[in-house]
Amino acid sequence: MIKTARERTGLTQSALANRSGIRQSVISEYESGRREPSVAALDRLLGAAGLTLTLAEAPETLRQVRLLAADLRTILAEYGATNIEVFGSVARGDDHENSDIDLLVDFAPDVGMFDLLRMQSAAEALLGRPVDIVPRASLKSGVADDVRRDAVPL
Template identity: 25%
Template sequence: MKRDTTASTTAREILRRARRQQGLTQAELAERAGVSQTVVARYEARQQQPTIAALERLVAACGYQLAWSVRHATDPGAADGAAGKASSERFPGPIGKRLTARLDEVLTLLASAGATDPRLYGGVADGTEAVGCRLLIGVTVPPEADLLPLIAASGHIGLLLGSSVHVLRHTDVAAYGYDDEGIPLVPGTAPAIGTPAR
């Protein structure tokens, strides 16, 4: 599992993402890792912060490995190279690379459907794409808006990227098992004013 380098990544998010990607319940993960289900629940509820060793053990029980790196800020090329790599590998999987290459077209299709604040969820967003991974895009639309334009946008984007795509309201993303804020499609954007809590 690749580590999301955004500042908002927490141990809870890493653990939940790893567990959900493998389709494990808290109890199943606890059994695999040799801890109690209560421990997993406390970590995911932010009632207790795991140590790095505990987090690594739990993520490993999901079949992933955490990757950590520290680079001295004065290393030659560290600032330029790291920034260049982060922007070019924002969504490093195959679907993510196609999305990055055609981002302007995707954003135009979403805007034409009346959607704002597009954010990615799931494997494409966190770099853990698996075969058959779907692209899940949460958006904000007015409450009274017809959902047919979102369905049409899903189809058009799917054809554009050669992938299964679901465009849906942010409030409906939880039904797919995600309750994080998602990764903005447009870097540096904040949730739109009036975006419902997710």
């Protein structure tokens, strides 16, 4: 969420650090998922990017995914995935019982097709539903904006 907000406003991590009063190294840790910001820090960072933090109840499937987010991040990190976001029908709250869960992720450079398949299988076992894992770098420009608009960070 922080990285997306920063990139949408054209800010570097350093510029966001200057505006928010939060060190650039800490912002880097937040964006990579190595550290989790407090609500107050998140509000400061988003405010510095010209956005407002609004808390709302998540749709049911998204709420269930969020309950398992720490386990999901751990499992996917074993295969080289970071910066996990839910997008599509689950993120919008218009999913149904047969909907899959779409995950947008960043990959380490050495992640291959077999790692992606293992990642998908592990995520499906944890979440109990079909999962599509989409590498952020593979998004075509025509759909990238729509995906990013729906994306909800885990």
